Amino acid sequence: MKERSPLAPAAQPSIEAKTIAFTAADGYPLSGVMYRPPQPQASIVISNATGVPQGFYRRFAEYAAQQGFQVLTFDYRGIGASSPNSLKGFRMSYLDWGRHDLSSAIDVLAQDDLPIYMIGHSYGGQALGLSRNHHLVKAMQCYGTGAGWHGYMPLKEKIKVQVIWNIVFPPMVAVTGYLPWSKLNMGADLPVDVYRQWRKWCKHPTYFFADPEQQALKTQFAQVKTPIYAIAALDDDWALPASRQAFMQHYTSAPMTFIDMRAQDYSMKAIGHMGYFRKGAEKIWDQALQQFKTLQTDEQVDHAPA
Template sequence: MKPIEIIEILAGDGTKLSGRRYVPDGAVHAVVLMPSAMGVKQQYYEPFAAFLCEHGFAVLSFDYRGMGDSLLPQFSKSLRGFKADISDWAELDYNAALLATKAWQPEVPLLLIGHSLGGQLAGLLPDNHLIDGMVTVASGTGYWRFNSMKTKRVVWLLWYFLVPFYTGICGYFPGKKLRKVGNLPKGVIYQWSRWCRDERYFVDERGNAMDTFHHQFQAPILSLSFTDDEMMSRKNIDGLHDYFRHAAVERRYIHPQDISSKRIGHFGFFRPEFRHNLWQQALQWLNHRASDCSNIIDSKQTI
């Protein structure tokens, strides 16, 4: 793998985002976009990105506005006054990263690894028709009544008390101090809270179903979810993927014992200890999808 390239991505409204490109030493089979989960910095995915790079995949990661390396210095101590919601993250930031990924490697298939929120927001991208295949990891809706039993016992307190109380006082959600998710902009936490309190999940401020772009997503999807996920239940996982009604979805519900492990959880997939089992599952699927797409491209060029 060549040295990691730190790049700047311009969001749809001109906001500057920080991204990282991982470049293979040899030929590029496909390019992979890796958006982050809620409150997770792009560096968290570096071991898995490097693993994919070792196997011929170019990878691009990025931080949403107000998060990680995309956080402006003046907001490093407090996000009070920072304006952004999840729709901005999806339609402006994520979509811009998608276009940047395509422009970087236009001749190869474009694949996506969506962890949690990263998989959720794929259906909100105006240009998601550019995606040739997607692997979702522990990605489902956040509707609290469908959350895993461990989370459901306490999360109602978050959505109905902690979020309105602390966000109202601080002007943003002080997740670091509360040891929950991390600091989030006011607009992000309020929108997320609204979604997580509604079974339909993707709802607007009036409680109506949002207009999304799930209908134009037709690429195959591999859903990797885990029976010991402390946040997502099977209902959450299925609820999200049912939105992609025009895509062929392969759903794998993995028990830790299936891979001789004691624990996977919501975040465990990206730990290097899983490079010989879980990572191989994702790699095999990505290789197969990249090969299928390349064959289609070659056949069209021949015609």
């Protein structure tokens, strides 16, 4: 007999998945999908990794919705359903995804007056500190969030990444006017400004905090008080614990819990950088959702009348 997840209900509720359109604070049109159970008890916003369209997170969103969470996935500007007809000539800042797009997604969920939790994947864990309304997020679980510097990677991956940044990508961008990442089966194509800033910041051990033009981010990140659960898979060569620590140290006011994952502990052959949200990662999802449920219960107890 197949073992059922401890969080899975005996009968799965009917989940509505509805495409929604909303507008970022600076006027840019965005596209998302709202996964809604009949009677949601809380909301989750999923903040994507760089170049990863929202459809990648569909399985997790459906799984969470079946357990009572309303879940919003969305595409950042320039990605997937939020992309213009052509990326050539499309201008933006890499920081816009957190400052404008994630902030507006949080605003969408705030209209329902439910507790809001956040799942951040890679860049998505950085985006909380960029958002203007991080105070509305009760807690964040972030997966594979790190500083991006090759020095934190194993030797083989370090060499591979430097070859890609310095030899493979530049001529591709020069010819197309954007990064045609999809041709390498690495993700969605990226706007040229995202590529340039990402390449620049990944040259430094502390990422964009080392950029003289971005020093205000240190103060901004220090203002975040949202509890953070920072997860690193020990086979994720892009964001090992040292890389995670190099970035997370800038959330100086946020209660921080570090979690290291071994694939075998979750009945998985590998996790890597993307396996957190692939089929077969249900034990990881159970852990995340149970943590949110516990936090929600604790808060209800704290606010109960004496």
